[in-house]
Amino acid sequence: MSAVTPEIQRVSGMRRFKDKGVQFLVYLAFAIAVVPLISVLWLVVSNGMARFDMEFLTHSMRNIGARDAGGGAYHAIIGTLEQVALASIISVPIGLLTAIYLVEYGANGRLKRYISFFVDIMTGVPSVVAGLFVLAFWILILGMPFSGWAGALALAILMLPTVVRAAEEMLLLVPNDLREASYALGVPKWRTIVKVVLPTAFTGIVTGVMLAVARVAGETAPLLLTVFFTDSINEDPFNGPQMGLPLYVFDQAARPNDTAIDRAWAGALTLIVIIMLLNLAARLITYWRSPARKR
Amino acid sequence: MAKQIEVTDVDAYYGGHKAIEGINMTIDARAVTAFIGPSGCGKSTFLRTLNRMHEVIPGARVTGKIRMEEQDLYGSDVDPVSVRRTIGMVFQRPNPFPTMSIYDNVAAGLRLNHRYSKSELDGIVEDSLKGANLWNEVKDRLPRPGAGLSGGQQQRLCIARAIAVKPQVLLMDEPCSALDPISTLAIEDLISKLKQEFTIVIVTHNMQQAARVSDRTAFFNLAAQGQPGKLVEMDETTKIFTSPSVKATEDYITGRFG
Numbered sequence: 229m230s231a232v233t234p235e236i237q238r239v240s241g242m243r244r245f246k247d248k249g250v251q252f253l254v255y256l257a258f259a260i261a262v263v264p265l266i267s268v269l270w271l272v273v274s275n276g277m278a279r280f281d282m283e284f285l286t287h288s289m290r291n292i293g294a295r296d297a298g299g300g301a302y303h304a305i306i307g308t309l310e311q312v313a314l315a316s317i318i319s320v321p322i323g324l325l326t327a328i329y330l331v332e333y334g335a336n337g338r339l340k341r342y343i344s345f346f347v348d349i350m351t352g353v354p355s356v357v358a359g360l361f362v363l364a365f366w367i368l369i370l371g372m373p374f375s376g377w378a379g380a381l382a383l384a385i386l387m388l389p390t391v392v393r394a395a396e397e398m399l400l401l402v403p404n405d406l407r408e409a410s411y412a413l414g415v416p417k418w419r420t421i422v423k424v425v426l427p428t429a430f431t432g433i434v435t436g437v438m439l440a441v442a443r444v445a446g447e448t449a450p451l452l453l454t455v456f457f458t459d460s461i462n463e464d465p466f467n468g469p470q471m472g473l474p475l476y477v478f479d480q481a482a483r484p485n486d487t488a489i490d491r492a493w494a495g496a497l498t499l500i501v502i503i504m505l506l507n508l509a510a511r512l513i514t515y516w517r518s519p520a521r522k523r
Numbered sequence: 524m525a526k527q528i529e530v531t532d533v534d535a536y537y538g539g540h541k542a543i544e545g546i547n548m549t550i551d552a553r554a555v556t557a558f559i560g561p562s563g564c565g566k567s568t569f570l571r572t573l574n575r576m577h578e579v580i581p582g583a584r585v586t587g588k589i590r591m592e593e594q595d596l597y598g599s600d601v602d603p604v605s606v607r608r609t610i611g612m613v614f615q616r617p618n619p620f621p622t623m624s625i626y627d628n629v630a631a632g633l634r635l636n637h638r639y640s641k642s643e644l645d646g647i648v649e650d651s652l653k654g655a656n657l658w659n660e661v662k663d664r665l666p667r668p669g670a671g672l673s674g675g676q677q678q679r680l681c682i683a684r685a686i687a688v689k690p691q692v693l694l695m696d697e698p699c700s701a702l703d704p705i706s707t708l709a710i711e712d713l714i715s716k717l718k719q720e721f722t723i724v725i726v727t728h729n730m731q732q733a734a735r736v737s738d739r740t741a742f743f744n745l746a747a748q749g750q751p752g753k754l755v756e757m758d759e760t761t762k763i764f765t766s767p768s769v770k771a772t773e774d775y776i777t778g779r780f781g
Contacts, residue, residue, distance in 0.1 A: 335581050405618040409681070411579055413632030413688055414608025423635055427622040 269500075276497030279490045285498070289459035297487040301495050303461040304476035307376055308502070310465040311455065311472055312445050314380030315387055320437055323391030330392070331399040332421055350389040358385040359450030367454070374456035376465030379472065382450035387440045394436020398429040431514040438510040442503045448474040473499045525552040525722040526592045526691040528573065533587035534751070535565070535572050537580065542568045544751035546587070548741060550692075555714060555723045557733035557760065560743030561775065565752025566726045569743070570694050573724065574610035575603040591691070608636070611690035615697040617677035619669035619684070626665040628680055632688040647687055655683035656713050675706025682713065692722040700728065711736050730776055734764050742772045 287300035326343065334340030362382040366372050402425050410420040426433075456469035457479070473495055480492035528550040535543045543565035550556050550573075558566040571577040572585045575596065589596045596606050619628045629648045633639055639647070648665075652658040657679040661672070669680050678698060685693060695714075699707040714723060714736045727733050733740055741757040756769045767773045 403618070405614065405616060406620060408576065408579065408612075409614065409618045409620070409684075410631070410635070411604075412574065412576060412607055412612035412614075413635065413684065414604055414606075414611075415632065415635040416604045419635050423631075424620055424622075428620070430622075 272493065272496050272500060275490070275493035277494075279494035280497055284491070284494050288461045290461070292459070294483070295485050295487065299491060301471075301473065301476050301491070301498060303458065304471040304473045304495065305498060305502070306461065306463055307379075307455065307465075307470040307475075308445060308473040308499070310463075311376045311379045311383060311451070311470070312441055314377060314465060315383035315444060316437070316441060318380065318384035319387040319391055319440070323388050324395050324433070326388075326392045327395035327399055328421060330396050332417070332425070347389045347392050350385070351393070353385070354449075355382075355386055355447050356449035356453070358382045359453035361385065362450070363453040373467065374454065374469045375467060376455055376462075376470035379451045379455035379470065380465065382454050383444040383447060386444050386447060386450065390440035390443060391437055394439065395429070395433050398432030398436065399425060401432065402428045430517060434510050434514050438507055441506060445503055445506075446474050446499060448472075448478050451475045452478075473502070525720065527552040527722065528692065529588075529590040530573075531588040531590075533569070533572060533585065533589060535568050535577055535585045536583065538582040541751040543572075543743075544753055546754050548754060548757050550722060550724060551739065552722045553718060553720075554738040555718050555725060555736050557737035557740045558724065558726045558743060559728075559730065559733050559740060559775070560752070560755075561745070562728075563748070563752070564743040564745045566743050567696050568752070570696055570724060570726050571612075573692070573694055574612055575606045576612060578603065608632075608688060609690055610692040610694060611685035611688060613678070613682050613685050613693065613695045613698050616701050617674055617681050619672070619677050619680050621668070621670045623669060624666045625661050625669045625672070625680060628669040629683045629687050631684060636688070651683040651687035652680075654686050654717070655679045656709060656716075657683055673706075675702050675709060678702060678706065678710060679713065682710070682717075686717070686721070690721065692724065693717065695723065695725040697726050697728060699732065707732070730764075734760060740764070742767070742769075742775065744771055744775070 283298060284300040285305070286302050287298070288303040289299045289301075290303075292299035326347070330340055330343060334343070359382045362378050362385070366378050366381060367374060372378065406424055406428060407420055410424045411417070415423070451472045452475060455472055455475070457475065458469040458471050462468050462470050477492045477495040477499070480488045480495060483489070530546055530548045530550070533543070533546040534541060546569055558570065560566050568577060573589060573596075575585075577583050577585055585597065587597075591609070595601065596610075620631060623631060626648055627634075629651050630639075630644050633644065633647060649658060649662075652661060657676060660676060661680075669677065672680060678701075682693075682698070699710050702710065711732065714725065717723060718738075725733075725737065737760045739757065740760045740763040742755045742763065743752050744755045745752040755771055756763070756767065758768070763772060764776060767776065773779075
């Protein structure tokens with residue numbers, strides 16, 4: 229058999245054609261993915277701007293008649309901020325500690341496998357089920373009142389698996405070299421985790437928590453069952469019904485008159501702006517904490 | 524400061540796999556001991572048993588006795604954390620803490636263990652960096668991140684970090700294998716300087732390096748892949764490199780295998 233010497237050839241027309249074709253498909257897929265995002269943003273901004281004013285941000289719906297213009301979402305904004313903050317206060321420490329257990333202490337034990345399994349199941353729990361659980365357990369069985377706190381409990385259940393998974397991924401990314409370097413300095417394991425592992429994973433964990441917050445801030449179903457509903461300002465999340473922005477949008481959008489529909493759009497816009505501001509804050513924190521800044 | 528280490532009948536396992544078997548040796552104080560041998564013969568594993576870093580790996584365990592000046596390092600009442608505080612370690616790849624500045628990296632071991640006053644810390648950081656021959660290069664940028672230094676500087680930073688906690692013994696696991704010749708020379712000079720104060724054990728794949736820096740050399744080998752590694756012989760470095768008593772050592776050093 230004679231050896232075939234390879235030749236340097238011109239790119240064949242077919243390959244060039246395939247290359248361009250696939251490139252076109254990739255761009256097309258990107259465009260298709262972006263169209264809904266842009267259109268949602270555009271719709272919300274263009275429709276929401278009509279009522280996105282000071283009155284909207286500083287007034288509640290108290291004494292606003294069914295057909296009246298005016299009114300606002302102050303009570304709902306307060307509610308959403310308090311409920312999401314409480315949900316984070318519950319779920320972030322538990323989620324972070326769970327992730328630390330899974331990565332640093334679990335080895336390959338049975339408990340680790342069980343926890344991992346249940347976290348996966350929790351990820352798949354529909355939000356309305358979390359709401360129903362809190363309604364059944366906290367409100368019906370324990371006889372607690374409808375409140376922002378009950379809503380926060382439901383949101384915390386939804387946040388928890390996201391926080392655990394995000395933190396776990398980030399802790400796994402911390403190179404083992406760093407843990408060993410710390411052990412070799414005679415630093416105990418818990419201090420190594422607190423002073424070396426967590427700071428290294430900090431940026432990623434913050435991003436993961438923000439994603440979890442963004443996810444639950446828009447939940448309507450669990451709030452419907454737990455915070456109940458109100459048109460008045462209730463700044464105390466532990467007592468009496470509260471409002472939430474998603475609930476507000478849901479309520480206003482179901483009303484037949486244009487003034488209410490406008491308020492619904494403005495409420496949706498407010499929710500998006502709040503999430504964007506929270507994300508911005510998280511970015512600033514991670515930027516401020518990153519070692520690259522000191523270079 | 525420096526202390527001698529006495530090793531008797533040490534075996535080390537990874538799960539069911541026996542990585543090293545029946546190691547007996549004495550590591551002299553204030554001297555450099557080099558471990559040489561082919562890859563996989565258990566040099567690094569043995570090095571890690573000396574400061575109880577081996578057991579950090581899940582499933583890993585050690586049998587036998589390691590004594591440092593009459594103290595059994597594997598005694599049931601011995602805290603492994605305090606062993607590691609006494610026997611420091613420098614790794615193959617430089618691994619400064621990425622979230623910390625140069626200053627914080629050197630101070631890490633101190634700060635993570637005790638409280639020190641600012642002036643005390645400043646003094647120890649300066650001494651350690653001087654000890655690692657790095658002070659002149661970094662004294663004007665101590666607050667900058669340690670990860671911004673070159674590879675050789677990072678490795679010297681890691682050495683500074685290790686000597687800042689004032690260990691008795693310093694273990695070095697191929698400290699120059701990721702470095703260029705000039706940085707290697709800097710580290711070797713440093714090792715010769717450090718041996719006046721510390722007991723130093725260095726694992727190396729570089730024969731010339733072992734010959735240049737060490738006082739005594741231990742040759743490790745394994746019978747076959749999958750078999751545990753063993754200590755073949757240990758002697759004065761000059762003797763190992765000129766007239767070794769075992770044929771395998773001579774073959775390895777002259778490059779006939781490995």
